[in-house]
Structures are given as structure tokens and as C-alpha cells.
Amino acid sequence: DVKVTQSSRYLVKRTGEKVFLECVQDMDHENMFWYRQDPGLGLRLIYFSYDVKMKEKGDIPEGYSVSREKKERFSLILESASTNQTSMYLCASITRQGKSYEQYFGPGTRLTVT
Amino acid sequence: AQSVAQPEDQVNVAEGNPLTVKCTYSVSGNPYLFWYVQYPNRGLQFLLKYITGDNLVKGSYGFEAEFNKSQTSFHLKKPSALVSDSALYFCAVRDGRGSTLGRLYFGRGTQLTVWP
Numbered sequence: 001d002v003k004v005t006q007s008s009r010y011l012v013k014r015t016g017e018k019v020f021l022e023c024v025q026d027m028d029h030e031n032m033f034w035y036r037q038d039p040g041l042g043l044r045l046i047y048f049s050y051d052v053k054m055k056e057k058g059d060i061p062e063g064y065s066v067s068r069e070k071k072e073r074f075s076l077i078l079e080s081a082s083t084n085q086t087s088m089y090l091c092a093s094i095t096r097q098g099k100s101y102e103q104y105f106g107p108g109t110r111l112t113v114t
Numbered sequence: 115a116q117s118v119a120q121p122e123d124q125v126n127v128a129e130g131n132p133l134t135v136k137c138t139y140s141v142s143g144n145p146y147l148f149w150y151v152q153y154p155n156r157g158l159q160f161l162l163k164y165i166t167g168d169n170l171v172k173g174s175y176g177f178e179a180e181f182n183k184s185q186t187s188f189h190l191k192k193p194s195a196l197v198s199d200s201a202l203y204f205c206a207v208r209d210g211r212g213s214t215l216g217r218l219y220f221g222r223g224t225q226l227t228v229w230p
Contacts, residue, residue: 004157031216040123042204042222043158050215090157094216101146101165101208103218105157 003027004106006091012112019078021109023091030096032074033103034058034066037088049074050096081113116141118207120221127195127228135190135224137205146208147188148218149179151201158204164188175199195228202226 007022023032031050035043035058045058047066055066063085067075074093078085088110092103117140127133139145146165150158162173169181179190190203202225206218 009155033217040222043220045217048215048217056215092158096216101216102148102160102163103216104160105150107157108155110155 004091004093004104006089006106006109008109009107010110010112012114013078013081014114015082017078017081017113019081019111019113021076021078021089021091021111023074023076023093023106024072025074025093025104026072027093027095027104028071029093029104030071031094032068033092033094034064034074034076035090035092036060037090037108043090046076081111083113085111086113087111116207116209116219118205118219118221120203120205120224122224123222124225124227127226129197129228129230130194133192133195133199133226133228135203135205135226137188137190137221138186139188139205139207140186141207141209143209145188147179147181148206148208149173149177149188149190150204150206151175152204152223153201161190161203197228197230200226200228 004025033048034046049055049068065077090108091106094103119138148163149161152158164171164181172178202223205221
């Protein structure tokens with residue numbers, strides 16, 4: 001089974017702090033994604049990566065950056081956390097090989113910025 | 115541009131009754147369509163997908179979905195709902211035109227409540 005893990009289930013940070021959210025997948029997937037989920041808005045794509053050291057902006061990249069130094073790990077960074085970044089953050093991965101097509105999701109990190 | 119609409123924020127159904135969660139989509143080219151389910155404070159779990167072939171696809175937990183190209187719809191169905199089906203359901207679409215990025219476009223979600 002594909003496994004996508006996220007470093008924290010719940011996180012509380014203060015405004016202005018630098019925040020790191022880590023995501024690791026164990027199935028050698030090439031592509032990885034970071035979403036945020038807010039009630040009534042569904043999932044919105046923040047950033048994605050299709051290879052080590054490669055990144056592409058999604059729909060809402062402002063206030064975020066990402067890092068992919070190893071194939072299995074994709075980090076989301078909040079440079080200076082703000083209260084409007086309080087949200088559920090979901091990581092996902094997908095392989096470019098074969099015919100599976102579906103993304104596999106981690107359990108999510110619920111971040112509260114106070 | 116790719117997009118998905120889930121017209122109902124909430125669907126309520128009695129246990130044992132059939133359920134339908136609606137989804138319509140807009141995509142360039144042939145669509146790849148997906149349904150995911152999310153239980154409280156959990157990540158998304160894959161339920162089923164339509165890529166090509168039979169318009170009726172079967173997935174996990176007794177769910178099925180019908181692809182209707184003329185109506186650009188992909189409604190999720192189950193013949194007999196269970197209380198344990200209560201969760202948040204997301205429809206998603208991917209452009210099938212050979213893109214290898216695998217990007218999905220999600221609807222806003224439909225909260226399904228099955229009452230005993």
C-alpha cells in the first residue's frame with residue numbers, strides 16, 4: 001500500500017513564526033502536491049513538484065514556499081505565519097508510471113496560527 | 115479551464131435508502147474523473163475513478179458512479195446508505211490529454227449525513 005505521512009497532525013504556531021510542514025511518501029512517486037482545505041472552499045492547490053528540486057506554483061502560492069531535496073520528501077514552508085493561514089494542509093503524491101492516475105493523500109496537518 | 119461543481123453542500127438520507135451525490139465537470143479533452151471521501155480530521159481516501167470504458171464504475175464500500183458525457187456529470191451513488199457512510203465527499207477531474215503532472219481539480223465537497 002502507498003503510504004503518505006505528514007510530520008504533525010495538529011500544530012499551533014504564533015503569528016510571524018516560520019513553519020515547516022513535512023510530507024514523506026514511500027512509493028517512489030515522482031509528483032507531489034500541497035493543498036489547503038477550508039470549509040466551503042474545497043481543496044486548493046498551493047504548490048506541486050514533478051521532480052527533485054523542481055516546483056510549480058498552484059492556485060494560491062502567496063505566503064508559501066516549498067522544498068524538494070529528495071524524491072520522497074516534499075516540504076511546505078510558511079515564511080511568516082499569519083492567522084489567515086490557519087487551515088488543514090494536505091499532502092498528496094502520484095506516480096507517472098502505469099495507469100493508476102489517482103493521487104494518494106496523507107492524513108493532513110491542522111495548523112492553527114494565533 | 116478545468117473545473118468541478120458539486121451543487122449540493124449537504125445531502126441527508128435515511129439509512130437503507132439510496133443516495134446520490136452530484137458532480138458536474140468542465141474539462142478540455144477527455145476527462146479523468148474521481149471521487150474521494152474524507153472522514154473527520156482525516157486525509158482523503160480514493161473511492162473510484164472513470165478513465166475510459168464502461169460508463170458505470172464501481173468502487174470501494176459499495177459505491178458506484180455513472181459517467182454521462184452529454185450531461186458532463188459523474189454522480190456518486192449507493193443503493194442502500196449506511197450511517198457509516200456519513201462523511202465529506204469530493205469530486206475531482208483531471209485533464210486526460212497526456213499531461214503527466216497529474217494535477218486534479220476538486221469540487222467544494224458535499225457533506226453526506228445518513229441518519230438511522
